[in-house]
């Protein structure tokens with residue numbers, strides 16, 4: 001996540017102003033059809049990173065995703081992206097390995113979710129030709145509690161996905177259990193600390 005921009009950070013922090021950080025392990029429940037939307041979005045944007053929001057409700061320590069909202073990776077629109085958050089290493093960074101959500105888009109999703117008594121549960125993005133594990137960069141721009149679904153896309157084909165939660169001390173991501181509703185499978189993402197990727 002790219003959230004170093006003060007406006008963005010403040011906005012994301014405000015998404016759950018009264019949040020109680022869960023000590024218990026949580027799980028993400030997502031319908032297969034919504035996973036398919038994430039898959040198709042990731043394929044459509046390949047070789048660039050796609051991004052979007054997971055919207056739903058937390059019920060008994062389970063984040064139930066009711067809808068996914070595909071958003072524009074602002075990193076592909078350099079003028080607006082540079083205005084919000086210039087790249088630190090433009091020779092190595094682009095929309096192929098970075099994504100940036102427009103704070104205006106995020107605000108819109110948040111307002112629409114609240115109107116329907118839902119909330120933003122997390123975010124998804126793709127890793128084109130990289131494993132579905134968060135990078136240092138992802139860690140630096142993420143916040144605890146939220147689910148960060150990452151889907152690997154190899155040569156344009158959506159592949160393995162996993163959901164990650166940032167520890168409260170921000171030291172690392174932990175894999176989060178993913179229950180696929182409408183499917184008999186229960187996917188447990190690779191456990192342990194995320195190694196470096198992209």
Ligand SMILES: [Zn+2]
Nearest residue numbers: 127134135138
């Ligand atoms: Zn990433």
